[in-house]
Amino acid sequence: MNFESHTRTIYENPTAHDAGGFTGEETGVSPYAGSPILNIITEKQLKTCVHCGLCLSYCPTYKATGLEADSPRGRVFQIRLLASGELQPDDPDLNKHLNLCLGCRACETACPSGVPYGALLEAARAQLPPHNEQEKILRKATLGFLFMHPNAMRAAGLGLRVYQKSGLRKLVQFSHILNILPGGLAAKEAMLPDAQGGIVKPGLPKVTPPKPANARRSVSANSQEK
Ligand code: SF4
Ligand code: SF4
Numbered sequence: 001m002n003f004e005s006h007t008r009t010i011y012e013n014p015t016a017h018d019a020g021g022f023t024g025e026e027t028g029v030s031p032y033a034g035s036p037i038l039n040i041i042t043e044k045q046l047k048t049c050v051h052c053g054l055c056l057s058y059c060p061t062y063k064a065t066g067l068e069a070d071s072p073r074g075r076v077f078q079i080r081l082l083a084s085g086e087l088q089p090d091d092p093d094l095n096k097h098l099n100l101c102l103g104c105r106a107c108e109t110a111c112p113s114g115v116p117y118g119a120l121l122e123a124a125r126a127q128l129p130p131h132n133e134q135e136k137i138l139r140k141a142t143l144g145f146l147f148m149h150p151n152a153m154r155a156a157g158l159g160l161r162v163y164q165k166s167g168l169r170k171l172v173q174f175s176h177i178l179n180i181l182p183g184g185l186a187a188k189e190a191m192l193p194d195a196q197g198g199i200v201k202p203g204l205p206k207v208t209p210p211k212p213a214n215a216r217r218s219v220s221a222n223s224q225e226k
Pocket of ligand 2: 058059060061062070071072075100101102103104105106107108117
């Protein structure tokens, strides 16, 4: 499918959109029934866009390429095609246009219809296959294992605290060893969140000091539990 010509045709003739764009809508049978996308968002959210185009001028990728398929409206349209099964998750054009989205959600704040663009994008991206073998392994390790097992998360947290609080991190950064290893490890390491608490006992501080000083004090969830 040529997205650019297809999406342009649809938007130049909006009345053809629902009848011609989405198989089944004219029969009263939802074309999205059974789509895994509906495990994350509702069908109503999927159909909120009224194709007005008011978001277009806020989208940096549309401004850069001038392609309807790289606009919020065009992406919402592609997400609906994905949900209806008219596009397959491994479609190269679909992957290109959805992956080019910055996820900045400038379109969401500009949209008068309240299209939950961020939620739509996340739901759609969850269906796309990994870009490469490295991402495939990473997805399995994190989404498929780490986040599913609390003990594994605790072990990972302990590893993070040992790494950051024992001085090992400073040593690694000083040696620049990550720069010579493959996979952009230095950049990834720099994105690690700061571990809270001590090495053995993690946790939030009991009291988070107010800012400014005369503001009401906020108490962490940890201290409330005690
Ligand atoms: S996403 Fe919102 S602003 Fe953009 S075309 Fe759809 S309804 Fe209009
Ligand atoms: S999230 Fe940003 S880049 Fe993506 S469609 Fe919306 S405005 Fe464009």
